Amino acid sequence: MHLDHSHDGPAAVSADARRADGSRRALRIGLGGPVGSGKTATVAALCRALREELSLAVVTNDIYTREDAEFLLREAVLPPERITAVETGACPHTAIRDDISANLEAVEDLEDEVGPLDLILVESGGDNLTATFSKGLVDAQIFVIDVAGGDDIPRKGGPGVTTADLLVVNKTDLAPYVGSDLGRMAADAKAQRAELPVVFQSLRSEPGVSDVAAWVRTRLAAWTA
Amino acid sequence: MSRAALLVLADGRFPAGGHAHSGGAEAAVKAGRVTGAASLEDFCRGRLHTAGRVAAALAAAAVLGVDPVELDAAADARTPSPALRTAARKLGRQLTRAARATWPSDELDALAREFPKGAHQPVVLGLTARAAGLGAVDAAYCAAYESVSGPASATVRLLSLDPFEATGVLARLAPELDRVADRAVEDARCVVDEGADALPAASAPLLEIGAEVHAGWGVRLFAS
Incomplete structure (x- = not known):
């Protein structure tokens, strides 16, 4: 898409690893998944787990409100200047995949205003099973589903479940109450994803988000290596 | 050029x-001014001949090589609402990237x-058309069409309006779009000779x- 552009002009145009001043930009990780699966709760838990060791910021893509951004602000997981809400015109999947310009501006402005940053989490508003992030926007993506949304979601597959760099099956504590078979979900996910990793987590009890946080640390180590 | x-x-x-x-x-739907295809058509016609006409002239003037800084200031002067100025610059910045x-x-x-946070979108549109090897009339058409296609597709989402009806609205406005685009090019030629004050300043207070x-x-x- 860059044709023969030499990138000597101002500001990177898309996924360039270097910023205009030549420094390495922050690693960008996207979090997507259906409505109510626990994306914002996972982002909040990741911020709490990582904020002492990393300089991080969050971009939210709400569907029609600033609810997700306001939840993060209320929970005080990060200072307000490190949280930016992008408005998506009712279509988060457009803003994270088909037309990523508003999100790119949000991540670049965060780096300018509160940087240098190690990590930016880009959260999508709840969307359908085909909503994935553009490679022009994020370096890796996490797809979050939950046991209460139906234990057949891993079997159904779709781009989110099949191709995300990490699949998180959230709310495992609810499995006995909603009749979800975690073993079956794990086997179906394995069949869909081959060697790609899957994490089962409950944020209600230990170890909470620590497996996902460890995965993020590994990605960051690879990014800065 | 490539058409x-x-x-x-x-x-x-x-x-x-x-x-x-x-x-x-969205504001017009909430206020009850756009409730279906007929009122969408009225809304779009009003926008075309005001904001659309000004945007088309700005874009055409940018293609003809008028200084974008001068055009951007002229766009500011023709946009009283701070919210609309912000939106125009955000869209201008996004278009610059694309x-x-x-x-x-x-x-x-x-x-x-010159504009790290974005110039007014129609000015950027004109320079984009220039970079793409297009002419002033092409940029004017793009600006004029965007001034009505955006509200039409948004109204499909806002009112669950029949998408065929929304597209019919755009088709019925086509002859007027032709006239607005042609006039915008004439205006832009005047700007080349007389400066940015020759730009139209049609405004839509609502x-x-x-x-x-x-x-x-x-x-x-x-x-x-």
């Missing part, structure tokens, strides 16, 4: 951020340096007021 480049630039899927904006339609990636040019790089009200809402589907 096909016009199709690329005018495509509603061109990734320059327009999908998140309603062109004032244009630089799609049609790399020194002029677009210079524009990005669009400006609606944009200010809309910017204050806590819950909305569109950014503007």
